[in-house]
Amino acid sequence: MIAQLLFTALLLAGAVLFARNILRVRRNILLGRDVTINDHPGERWALMARVALGQSKMVVRPVAGILHIIVYAGFVIINIEVLEILIDGVFGTHRVLSFLGGFYDFLIGSFEWLALGVWVACAIFLVRRNLIKLKRFVMKELDGWPRTDANLILVTEIALMTAFLLMNGADQLLASRGAEHYIVAGAFPISGLLTPLLDGLSNTSLILVERICWWFHIIGILAFLNYLVVSKHLHILLAFPNVWYSTLRPKTELVNMPRVTGEVRSMLDPSVQPPTVTAHTVAGVEMTERFGAKDVFDLSWKQLMDAYSCTECGRCTSVCPASITGKLLSPRKIMMDTRDRLEEVGKVIDAKSKWEDDGKSLHKRITEEELWACTTCNACTEACPVNIDPVGIITDMRRYLVMEESRTRPALTSMFTNVENNGAPWAFGPDQRMKWTEQ
């Protein structure tokens, strides 16, 4: 009875904490500019089914892709087992779903195979990160917490799967010995192999092992659920909405800035009124609209959702022509910086219950050298398994530099001047436009 109460209390605490954390992430995302994304819902659901649910972009790299699908399938399917654990925990039952009979055996057997698959896949992932040291996993933007974060997640998953298998191993042995409370149910293709290891233990010790693993497994899952929100691992939830809301337009199409259209129209025709500058209230503070992005508030909520959806896999950076040729730019770092800045802003709002300018901005983290290295080739958006768009953030930040700060590269200033004066990026006037037709 005490165990049941303790379990229920833990469960509630875990759920409440998780809800609070998720609402905080939601609030942070909504600090972004408002944009409406709800066109072509059918196409969006299909895209989400293909890219997020179906992992279509993951398998472009078959080794990592297939291992990831095993972990993903394991995570989703083993959660059916968690459902049983929850019911057992609250009501003090044991293997409450065992009335399913043969189907239950099939389920438990499948979970065991998946658990083994997850265990092995995570072990290989650890090897790729820490022994083989694949380039995208050892780049300097991962130094410190991001690298620890990745390893913690993998180690935790291995620990959870170990506990799950050890629990089943002890459980089925107890059942076969006819121990009270332990019913014969389920199939144990993997944990059955642990019998020689556990057979020397008394029933009392076995029950201890089984209970410890059971509690570890469920507490681990509750803890992991709350760890998600302070970790790159949030992608397991946000991948789905993030793909749903991703652009359906051609990759190289840049979003228009209607306010600039209004300004330009009024410049070209004095009878047209310039557009009024709108202000919107963010976290209790009125913010005027800027040209381009100085800080996270100037990005759209979708761009901020992108930042929280990034799991730092680095596929974007590994295909980026700038990064490949040793430039400072890494699209992954753009996303990490955006998220870290958003978190920083969120903490100020948490502490002061409204936004107070901290004198910093996104440009404190992302340098001009990074921004001006981008070729807008969209290799990064093509590579991202959850349709994140770093190019949009880079362009918006360039827009701020150019239009609000008049900061650019000198050669680009000449290009601007030429386009403005000659209608061409070079110093050739319209009178020379047809010269090519002469020999």
Place this chain on the structure above:
Amino acid sequence: MNEPLHIRTMADFAAAGEVPDVLFWVGCAGSFDDRARKISKAFVRILNAAKVKFAVLGQEESCTGDPARRAGNEFLFQMQALNNVTVLNGYGVRRIVTACPHCFNTLKNEYPALGGTYEVMHHTQFINTLLKEGRIKVEGGNFKGKRITFHDPCYLGRGNGEYEAPREVLLKLDAALVEMKRSRANGLCCGAGGGQMFKEAEPGTREVNVERSEEALGTAPNVIAAGCPFCNTMLTDGVKHFNKEGEVQVKDVAELIAEAGDL
């Protein structure tokens, strides 16, 4: 090859009370860059051989604003775009073909939001249609049996999903089309996009065009085929970097067709 090109402007057509079938948007590179001018001429020879009734804007054409927009100068982009849309709509232009994927992307995808909606084609798509319709004929010619590798322009391929048209055209040359490891959706940029064409590269260990040219040369090609004047420049420079300009040509798809068909 040296007979005068038969080119009329939209103004010529309007003065004669005629309407062309398609506007050839030459683009700034195609108009002013010495190398790219040859691509414009090759494409015009194809258009003339196929008896396409086309026009150019001539002095009325102005930069689409693409480089300004990518480099963050939205005001300048929109000034250019709104002026161009006024000219295009003034002539009632419906169909546009261009040999520049950057002009292509801007005209096709970004002008509609500013009041300019047209059917826009890249010249490789247009040439492919002409070949399919039998309006021009090409049989191998100089390039029969040669090894050709095609470099996907980002703004045509990844940007707008067109990977096949240039390849279908190249297959008409009876050449061996060899693919680089990074091709189609995984194609590596030449290094010119996003305004880079007009500035020095940021500090790094290597130039992007050298990286890409090395990969292209790795396929042991006779010809590196391009579909973008900027890629053409970058790859030409890259081939020179490896002192291979004597052995390997960098050519636009239009030039290959015009030469092979002796147009």
